[in-house]
Amino acid sequence: MATMTQPAADPAPSRPWWKGAVIYQIYPRSFMDSNGDGVGDLPGITARLEHVASLGVDAIWISPFFKSPMKDFGYDVSDYCDVDPLFGTLADFDVLVARAHALGLRVLIDQVYSHTSDEHPWFAESRSSKHNDKADWYVWADAKPDGSPPSNWQSVFGGPAWTWDARRGQYYMHNFLSSQPQLNGHNPAVQDALLAVTRFWLDRGVDGYRIDALNFLMFDPELRDNPPAPPSDKQRTRPFDFQLQKHNMSHPDIPAFLARIRQVTDEYQAIFTVAEVGGNEAEAEMKAFTEGETHLNSAYGFNFLYADQLTPGLVCSALAQWPDEQGVGWPSWAFENHDAPRALSRWCAPEHRDAFARLKALLLMSLRGNAIIYYGEELGLTQVDIPFDQLHDPEAIANWPLTLSRDGARTPMPWQSQATCAGFGSTDPWLPVGAENFTRAVDVQDGDAASLLAFNRKAIALRAANPALRHGAVTACHANGPLLDLQREADGQAVRCLFNIGADPRPLAGVQGKVLLAANNATPDQLPPFGALILEN
Template identity: 80%
Template sequence: MAPGAEASERPWWRGATIYQIYPRSFMDSNGDGIGDLPGITSRLDHVAELGVDAIWISPFFRSPMKDFGYDVADYCDVDPIFGTLADFDALVERTHALGLKVLIDQVYSHTSDQHAWFAESRASRDNAKADWYVWADAKPDGSPPSNWQSVFGGPAWTWDARRGQYYLHNFLNCQPQLNLHNLAVQDAVLGVMRFWLDRGVDGFRIDALNFAMHDPELRDNPPAPPTNKPRTRPFDFQLKTRNMSHPDIPRFIARIRALTDKYDGIFTVAEVGGDEAEAEMKSFTQGEEHLNSAYGFNFLYADRLTAGLVCAALAEWPDEDGTGWPSWAFENHDAPRALSRWWDLEHRDAAARLKVLLLACLRGNIIFYQGEELGLTQVDIPFDQLHDPEAIANWPLTLSRDGARTPMPWVGHDSHGGFGSDAPWLPVGAENLARAVARQSDDPDSLLSFTKRALALRNGDPALHHGAVSSCRANGDLLDFTREHGGRCVRCLFNLGPEPKPLNDCSGRVLAAANDASTDTLPPFGALILEI
C-alpha cells in the first residue's frame, strides 16, 4: 500500500513504481528460446520482492513479429509463442495475489498488415472498412501523396496494387496506419480496451499515441532546421508537423478516459516522443478528462545524465492544479541501457547505485526496465544475430535495440543465465551473466539489495513518494533538489561526476547514502538523502 494516512484517497498509481517486462526476454517456460506468459508468472516473486506496485507487459498479442509484437494482427488474442488467454488469466490472478497491478501495452496508431481489418480495407475502395486505414491516390507523376518519412527509414507510403493507392505507415511498411479520425475505428479500439479491462487488467501503456492522427489534407512536412545532432534517417530531416500530433488526438483520449472511468482504479500512461513532446504530454494529461500520465524521452536517449537535465525535466511538471502527472524511465526496450550510454566501464558500478537512488527520488511515477535492478549493460549483438529491423536497416549507425532486449540472467553458472533454453533468441551477454539474480539475491551489498532498500525508502516516505519538488539546483555535476509533503522535507544530493564534491552547511538525518557519501563530502557518484 502506498504511504501516508491519505493513501486511501489517493489513486494507487500516483507515485507508483512500475516494472516493465519484455516478455520475449524475461523467462522461457517451454524451452523454445523465447520468453512467454507462464515464464513471467513463474518469476513474479522476484518482481514483488523489489517493492514495486505494478508490472507493465510489452505486447504479447498475435503478431507476425516483424516488429516483435508492436505489429498487432489480433488485439484480443495471445500469440502462440507467448501462450494462451488462459495463461494470461493465470498471470493476472497471480500478479493480483502478490498485491501488484497489471498494465499492458496497447498499439492504436497502427496494426500489422496481417490484421483482418487491413485485409478487408485493402480489398477494395468501397468495402465496410475501406476508410479504416489511411489511403491516398498517387500524385499525377505516380509519386507518394506527401513527403512524409517513416521512423525506420524511407518514405512513409507504400503502393498497394489491390486498391491502386498508397497506404500510410509511420513505422515499417508492414505496419499500416489506422485512420483514427474515423469514429468507427475509435469504437473498435475502445472495444479492444474493454476486452482487456473485463479480463482484469489495471491499466494501459499506450504506444506512439502522438502518431494516432494525421493531417487529412496530406500536406508536406517542412524541412527541419540545421542541427548538431547526427541524422541517420530521412525522418530526421523533417519537422513532423503533418504526419503526427494532430490537435484532435485529445478528443480521442477523452473517449479513452470516459471508458476507463467506468472501471475501478484504472491507470493510463502515454508514450510521447518527438519534437513537441512536453507540450503534447501536457495536453494528453490535462485535467480529469484525459490520461493519467505520460512519459517522454527526456532520459531514454540522452547521451549524458546531467544535473541540468534532471532539473529541467522536473520543472516541466510543477505541483499545480490542472498539470498532469509525469512518469519517468531511464531505460526501456527501445533505448540502449543507461549504464552503457552514460558511463564508462570503470565508473558503472558506482553510477548504478546513484542511478537507482535518483530514480527513486524523482517526483512522478518511475519505471524500472527488467534487469535495471541488476545493473545490466548493453550487449554488443553481431550483425548476423540482429533481429531489430531498425538496427539492420541503419547498420552500423544506430545502436541496436536488441542489445537492451537480451534475456534476463537468473543464474550465473551457465551460458544462458537460467533463461529456460540452451539457445535463447538473443545471447545473454557474458558481462550480464555476472550480474545474475542468484548472484545478487543474498548479497546485502549488491545492486539488487540496494534497489530494494531505495524503493522501500521511496514507498515509506510521502515526500519522496508523491510530494512536490520545492527546489532544484544544478551546479556542474552537483544535483540538489528538495521534496516536500505535509510539512515533511527531504533533501536529495547527487554527484553525477567522477570528482568528489565537498558539502558546506549540509545537515539533517541521513535516510540513505550511496558510495560512501556523507554530510561532508559527496564522493564520485555519491548520493545522499537527508531529512531536514
C-alpha cells in the same frame, strides 16, 4: 473466464495508487522461457513474479504479447484480443494476472492504437477495395500525377511513409514498417473498435495501459508536406530526421479521443493510463494528453532515454516541465526501456558502473512522477553488442551500423550465473545473454546485502515510506556543475536529495538533516565520486 483477483487496497485511498508508483517493465520475449523454445513467454513471467514482488514495486508493465507476425516483435498486432501462441494463451494470461494480484502487483499492458499489422483482418478488408465497410479504417491516398506518394512524409524506420498497394490502386500510410499500416484515428468507427479492445482487457482484470506511439494516432487530413528540419549538429541517420513532423502526426484532435478512453477506464475505477510521447513537440503534447481529470493519467517522456549524458541540468529541466499546479498532469520517468540503449552503457565509463548504478537507482526514486524500472535494470545490466548476423531488430538492420541497436537492450534476463544461458530457460535463446551480464545474475546478488539488487530494494522501500519522495512537490532543483540538489515536500515532510554526478569528490558545507539513505559512502560532509544522499530536514 475465471474471476479475476484484485491487489490489496491502497493504504491511502484518497490518493490514487498509481500516483508516485514504481512500475517494472517486462519485455516478455526476454524475461523467462518456460518451454525451451528460445523465447520468453507468459508462464515464464508468472514463474518469476516473486522476484519482481521482492523489489517492492507497485505494478508490472508487460510489453506486447498479442497475436502478431512479429515483424516488429509484437508492436505489429494482428489480433488485439488474443495472445500470440509464442507467448501462450489467454488462460495463461489469466493465471499471470491472478498471481500478480495475489502478490500485490497491479498489471499494466501495452496498447498499440496508432497502427496494426498488415495481417490484421481489418487491413485485409480495407485493402480489398475502395468500397467496403472498412475502406477508410486506414490512411489511403491516390498517387500524385507523376505516380509519386501523396506527401513527403518519411517513416521512422527509414524510407517513405507510403507504400503502393495494387489491389486498391492507392498508397497506404505507415509511420513505421510497411507492414504496420496506419489506422485512421479520425474515424469514429475505428475509435469505437479500439475502445472495445480497451474493455476486453479491462474485463480480464488488467489495471491499466501504456499506450504506444500515441501522438502518431492522427494526421493532417490534407496530407500536407512536412517542412525540412533546420540545420543541426545532431547526427541524422534516417530521412525521418531531415523533417519537422508537423503533419504526419500530432493532430490536435487526439486529446478528444483520449477523453473517450478516460470515460471507459473511469468505469473500472483505479485504472492507470500512461501515454508514450516522443518527437519535437513532446512536452506540449504530454501536457495536452494528461490535462485535468478528463484525459490520461500520465505521460511517458523521452528526456532520459536517449540522452548521451546524465547531468543535473537535464534533471532540473525535465522536472521543471511538470510543476505541482492545478490542471497539470503527472509525469512518468524511465532511464531505460526496450527501445533505448542500456543507461549504464550510455552514461558512464565501465570502471564507474557499479557506483553509478547506485546513484542512478536513488535518483530515479527521487523524481516527482512515476518511476519505471526496465527488467534487469535492478541488476545493473549493460548493453550487449549484437553482431550483425544475429540482429533481429528491423531498425538496427535497416540503419546498420548507425543504429540504436534495440536488440542490445532486449537480451535475456540472467537468473543463474552458472547455468546455461544464465538460467533463461533455453539453450539457444533468441538473443545472446552477453558475457558481462552473466556476472550480474539474480542468484549472485540475491541475499547479498552489498549488492546492487539489495540497494535497489532499499531505494524503492525508501520511496514507498516517505510521502515527500513518493508524491511530493519539487520545491527546489539546483544544478551546480556535477552537483544536483533536489528538494521535495509533502504531508509535512521535507527531504533533500544530493547527487554528485561526477568522478571527483564534492565537499558539502552546512548540510543538515537525518540521513535516510546514502549511496557510495556519501555523508553530509562530502559526496564521493557518484555519491548520493537523501536527508530528511
